[in-house]
Amino acid sequence: MAKIELQGLVKEYGKTRAVHGIDLTIEDGEFVVFVGPSGCGKSTTLRMIAGLEDISGGKLLIGDEVVNQRAPKQRNIAMVFQNYAIYPHMTVGQNIGFGLYTSKLSKAEKQQRIAETGKILGLEKLLDRRPAALSGGQRQRVAIGRAMVRDPVAFLFDEPLSNLDAQLRSQMRMEIKSLHRRLGTTIVYVTHDQVEAMTMADKIVVMRDGDILQVGTPTDLYENPVDVFTARFIGSPSMNMVEGQVAGGVLTVEGVQISGLTLPPHQGKALIGIRPHDLIVAEGTGGAGLSGSGMVEAVEPLGSETLVHLRLGNNLVIATAPGRVVPAIGSTVSVQAEPGSLYLFDAASEKALGHA
Amino acid sequence: MTAITTTELAANRRDIRPGRIIVWSLLFIGGLIMITPLLYMFSTSLKTSAQVYDLRLVPAAPTLDNYIKVLGDGRFMQWFFNSTFIALTVTASNVFFDSLVGYTLAKFQFRGRYFIFLAILSTLMIPTEMLVIPWYLMSSQLGWLNSYWGIMFPGMMTAFGTFLMKQFFEGVPNDFLEAARVDGLNEFTIWWKIAMPMVVPAISALAIFTFLGNWTAFFWPLIVTTSKELYTLPVGISSFSAESSIQWELIMTGAAIGTIPTLLVFLLLQRYIVRGVMLAGLKG
Numbered sequence: 001m002a003k004i005e006l007q008g009l010v011k012e013y014g015k016t017r018a019v020h021g022i023d024l025t026i027e028d029g030e031f032v033v034f035v036g037p038s039g040c041g042k043s044t045t046l047r048m049i050a051g052l053e054d055i056s057g058g059k060l061l062i063g064d065e066v067v068n069q070r071a072p073k074q075r076n077i078a079m080v081f082q083n084y085a086i087y088p089h090m091t092v093g094q095n096i097g098f099g100l101y102t103s104k105l106s107k108a109e110k111q112q113r114i115a116e117t118g119k120i121l122g123l124e125k126l127l128d129r130r131p132a133a134l135s136g137g138q139r140q141r142v143a144i145g146r147a148m149v150r151d152p153v154a155f156l157f158d159e160p161l162s163n164l165d166a167q168l169r170s171q172m173r174m175e176i177k178s179l180h181r182r183l184g185t186t187i188v189y190v191t192h193d194q195v196e197a198m199t200m201a202d203k204i205v206v207m208r209d210g211d212i213l214q215v216g217t218p219t220d221l222y223e224n225p226v227d228v229f230t231a232r233f234i235g236s237p238s239m240n241m242v243e244g245q246v247a248g249g250v251l252t253v254e255g256v257q258i259s260g261l262t263l264p265p266h267q268g269k270a271l272i273g274i275r276p277h278d279l280i281v282a283e284g285t286g287g288a289g290l291s292g293s294g295m296v297e298a299v300e301p302l303g304s305e306t307l308v309h310l311r312l313g314n315n316l317v318i319a320t321a322p323g324r325v326v327p328a329i330g331s332t333v334s335v336q337a338e339p340g341s342l343y344l345f346d347a348a349s350e351k352a353l354g355h356a
Numbered sequence: 357m358t359a360i361t362t363t364e365l366a367a368n369r370r371d372i373r374p375g376r377i378i379v380w381s382l383l384f385i386g387g388l389i390m391i392t393p394l395l396y397m398f399s400t401s402l403k404t405s406a407q408v409y410d411l412r413l414v415p416a417a418p419t420l421d422n423y424i425k426v427l428g429d430g431r432f433m434q435w436f437f438n439s440t441f442i443a444l445t446v447t448a449s450n451v452f453f454d455s456l457v458g459y460t461l462a463k464f465q466f467r468g469r470y471f472i473f474l475a476i477l478s479t480l481m482i483p484t485e486m487l488v489i490p491w492y493l494m495s496s497q498l499g500w501l502n503s504y505w506g507i508m509f510p511g512m513m514t515a516f517g518t519f520l521m522k523q524f525f526e527g528v529p530n531d532f533l534e535a536a537r538v539d540g541l542n543e544f545t546i547w548w549k550i551a552m553p554m555v556v557p558a559i560s561a562l563a564i565f566t567f568l569g570n571w572t573a574f575f576w577p578l579i580v581t582t583s584k585e586l587y588t589l590p591v592g593i594s595s596f597s598a599e600s601s602i603q604w605e606l607i608m609t610g611a612a613i614g615t616i617p618t619l620l621v622f623l624l625l626q627r628y629i630v631r632g633v634m635l636a637g638l639k640g
């Protein structure tokens with residue numbers, strides 16, 4: 001076990017820069033999730049940590065030692081790949097045991113480790129099977145087993161759940177999470193799915209275009225996004241964004257009423273972010289905060305609540321109604337957001353200005 | 357791909373159109389043309405020398421005398437051994453080296469990789485006839501004439517085999533290799549333990565073609581050997597005809613015995629051969 005430190009880490013493919021010099025400290029035992037849209041450099045960063053990709057610049061430290069030049073095997077790191085990479089010509093037991101290929105343990109000790117690992121992952125009855133005879137979730141567990149069996153300093157996961165169906169995915173999320181709690185080993189996990197990031201991470205690293213935008217706990221990121229990108233990326237459904245204007249401490253947005261807000265200092269154009277869960281379908285307009293009414297364009301009844309897509313001024317926004325309230329499409333509804341639930345962003349730089 | 361072919365086959369069985377009848381007839385005639393010499397070979401091998409020019413397919417008085425004579429001849433057994441040894445060695449060598457080079461070209465990025473690949477491919481365009489003289493001069497100067505090595509060296513690696521294996525290794529996902537790399541295997545072991553088992557169909561195709569090609573090799577072994585002990589089976593059999601008179605029944609007997617391993621390979625590995633031809637075609 002050890003701390004992993006990225007200091008100005010750069011990756012260049014020929015002339016193009018995939019990772020732009022990122023700094024990050026991953027504490028021992030932490031569950032860190034890299035999240036960001038496809039192509040933002042998450043995998044590249046992970047592969048540099050694993051030693052599968054040469055580092056073009058900066059330093060990578062594992063347990064206070066610079067490991068830039070070390071081969072993967074010298075870093076004692078285990079990795080789980082998106083397509084699992086379990087070997088079709090070996091049994092489940094052999095696949096798991098492959099993680100011990102270079103270990104000096106005796107055959108009996110290896111067998112015992114394999115059996116223990118199989119047990120933890122609920123694979124004990126399948127050890128003699130071939131991977132072809134396994135379900136997606138079981139294959140995933142075999143891949144995790146191969147990583148676990150040798151007690152590495154960290155596990156690296158690259159989009160490990162993207163080949164599973166939705167139900168299995170949420171089950172595996174919890175399994176990986178509880179495995180982390182049980183083993184206490186550092187996990188670096190890459191995904192483009194913010195739900196995975198929010199539900200699993202101790203610390204989320206939001207990446208875009210080869211840069212780290214923000215690092216923080218799931219709550220941090222949800223409450224205090226640094227910019228429009230993070231604000232819209234974290235949380236589902238995405239944060240509504242409407243254009244507005246701040247002049248002399250007064251915020252105006254076309255087509256809505258605003259009152260009783262405490263604004264952060266700003267002058268000029270602004271973007272106002274409202275989470276769909278803060279924009280409530282209500283009886284009549286008025287009251288403090290942001291309120292307005294508009295025509296319903298679509299509804300998504302989810303049982304516990306209903307997502308209502310409506311036109312508010314020039315903007316299409318999503319609001320929430322209680323589960324049993326399903327407004328008719330084409331009808332007009334009023335919506336309301338409390339003071340303090342709005343996020344203000346500078347329109348030009350898209351940087352966060354604060355809550356309002 | 358396979359799904360489409362099987363459904364097509366199923367469909368074919370149902371509708372028998374005139375076009376199909378013509379195709380089947382042509383295939384039947386083609387098959388007949390190919391099998392006739394084979395049948396005559398076996399037939400002649402069962403005849404006495406007096407009956408050789410009696411062209412009946414079923415011999416009047418079949419006899420195994422020729423087999424007893426040929427198999428009893430120590431030279432024949434030596435040639436059979438030579439052919440077996442050479443074909444197996446060359447096959448093993450091709451499976452090993454063609455795969456190793458193909459894998460390197462498919463899975464490693466290095467300077468000059470494309471150039472090396474093109475250079476290997478371009479040798480496919482040089483016909484054997486053009487190479488025989490340089491090979492011969494080289495063998496003679498290096499003292500390789502009349503040796504197993506002299507017979508084998510031109511075929512120890514082939515451009516085609518390298519190309520075939522490269523194409524197949526390109527289909528092996530990198531994740532498998534990287535997973536092994538992270539698990540601490542060295543590059544050679546990754547190739548041998550992970551990549552090779554994943555291209556078994558290609559390896560069997562390569563092995564079958566190489567074995568058959570070398571088992572029947574005639575031209576180069578004939579040139580590079582002068583001592584009878586080193587003849588391969590085809591060269592040895594043909595030498596029957598160089599003796600005082602052409603003994604067709606013995607030539608045919610030798611050929612029949614020589615055909616047996618080929619037939620066995622075909623019958624036992626038919627599945628792989630068809631798949632190999634298909635894959636080689638598809639991939640190429």
Ligand SMILES: Nc1ncnc2c1ncn2[C@@H]1O[C@H](COP(=O)(O)OP(=O)(O)O)[C@@H](O)[C@H]1O
Nearest residue numbers: 013017018036037038039040041042043044045
């Ligand atoms: N082997 C490579 N050669 C050139 N460019 C690459 C290579 N691998 C990745 N890239 C580029 O680097 C960027 C980051 O890729 P990646 O780390 O795979 O993104 P993701 O966040 O989706 O995992 C992408 O723009 C991609 O095109």
Ligand SMILES: [Mg+2]
Nearest residue numbers: 042043044159
């Ligand atoms: Mg990726």
